[in-house]
Amino acid sequence: MEHPIMLIDMQSFFASVERLYHEIPSHRALIVSGAPDRPSGVVLAVCPRAKSRGIQNGMRLHEAVERCPEAAIVPPRMQRYLETSLHITSILEKWTNLVEPYSIDEQFVDLRASIFPSLQENPSASARGIQQNIFEETGLHARVGIAASKTAAKTACDLFAKQAPGGIFLLSEEKIKQEVWPLPVDKLFRAGKKMTVHLRNRGLQTIGEFASLSHLEVRRRWGIHGQVLWMNAHGVDYSPVQKHSAHGKRSIGSGMTLPRLYSHPRELRTVLLELTEEVGFRSRRRGLRGSTVTLGLQGPSCGFHRQRKLSAPTANTSLLFEEVLELLDEFWDLSPVQRVHISLSSLETDLDFALHLFEPPEKQLQRRELDFVLDALREQYGKTALLRGSSAGAGSQALDRAKKLGGHLR
Ligand SMILES: [Mg+2]
Known part of the structure; x- marks a missing residue:
């Protein structure tokens, strides 16, 4: 190799x-539990020995103790x-x-x-x-x-x-x-x-x-x-x-060379949404969020690299995408594009996210149900149905953009 x-x-x-x-x-056997003194607590992590006794993450502590009292x-x-x-x-x-x-x-x-x-x-x-x-x-x-x-x-x-x-x-x-x-x-x-x-x-x-x-x-x-x-x-x-160190990473970015020149706003937005999803996913996966979004576009007759500062750090795909679209509107002159790049910087540890690791499974289940509903919406109305919900409070501009986008992704 x-x-x-x-x-x-x-x-x-x-x-x-x-x-x-x-x-x-x-x-x-060893069990890590958020509330070890309460039988209603939940198992957060187990050693292989506890696992072999049928104890799993998310199980009620009292049930785990029944299976493995020692x-x-x-x-x-x-x-x-x-x-x-x-x-x-x-x-x-x-x-x-x-x-x-x-x-x-x-x-x-x-x-x-x-x-x-x-x-x-x-x-x-x-x-x-x-x-x-x-x-x-x-x-x-x-x-x-x-x-x-x-x-x-x-x-x-x-x-x-x-x-x-x-x-x-x-x-x-x-x-x-x-x-x-x-x-x-x-x-x-x-x-x-x-x-x-x-x-x-x-x-x-x-x-x-x-x-x-x-x-x-x-x-x-x-x-x-x-x-x-x-x-x-x-x-x-x-x-x-x-x-990079777990805390010291400067930015999380995703970019690609397009299969051909893109000049239609709709197809460009589609690609940008997919790249933003990738950046959001990777940020969340690492427990990070950021407050500067950068959009880079390059083509035979154009090229820029512009940033926007967010009012609050985030790793939320729809919030990030709103900023990307703002940058696109402001700086793109509609000339054909060959390469696109998006990045999120001014990163910090997303403590809320870190805490999710210790969230009770019921809550995580609720979130999964929410994901499921959102996925179903996406399926029915197109990928950006997700954006409509999460930017409902952010003003009609974002909503309008999302609507324009919807239906072109599938
Ligand atoms: Mg491991």
Whole structure:
């Protein structure tokens, strides 16, 4: 493998951190619960031992205690998890210059930026070294997925390394076809539930069946989102591992070169919405929000890069998209566009989002129901039906724009 990228995932992260801190012996099951003294509390994280007794995240604490009365129950401490996560980043940075925290317990590593060139040559041995290093310094176990791209490394970790005895799996290009393609299509990285159902309804049961469609057909049917999924199915992902600390990332951006020159506002807006969704998704995924939106457009006879400052930081797709449209209206002279780019900067930790990690499951369920309703609306009225609801208070301009957009996306 020419340029191995790794995804390092911490095993049962919250529970493992608590086990060490409270010095709970490894043979005793451990449960992290937001309200350990109340039987009505809810299980937030479990160790593998508790899991093997049938205890799951979101379960009522009293039910968990019935199943495993001897389990230790401790409260969660977000701050400690964040600190430990940053510590692991600093350990990884001793191996290579390119470390990208992806979530609180997952980090991408690119060994090309290592001061030890030999590390690239034997990625599996390097992964063992990294695993051991993390264990020695923190007492925590890491699993490592290795592949030629970020999404393939994530797949290698989630679908294989977590089950592998040593916790390491190298997913080569040949293995993508052999091992990933026979899997059901819902295992495809980032294929949401709706998309999965969609693909099933079209008779595509496995990842391989989807991957075997022609690139053009995928683009025609599912747009950019479909293209990205199709590339995931092939293990292809051109996004580089980007160095930043969990708190210090300067901006989150997404851009693309268009398949042809775009000069119609409608089609440009469609692409911009998809890019904004990507930026919003990635910000939320990292627990970040920002207060500066930048739009960049480039064409044979035009080109600009303009920013807008938001009144309050956000990672909400519709709020971000409103700003993008303002920028478009203000600075685009309707000349043909070849390249588009959107980014969100002036980032800060979205504490509300961080707290969602500890939200009771009932609330999360309510949110999922809301998502479901919104998805249904999108299905019926077009993707921007979502914008109408969330910008209802933001003035009729946004509403008007959303209406103009609706119906052109599907
Ligand atoms: Mg994990």
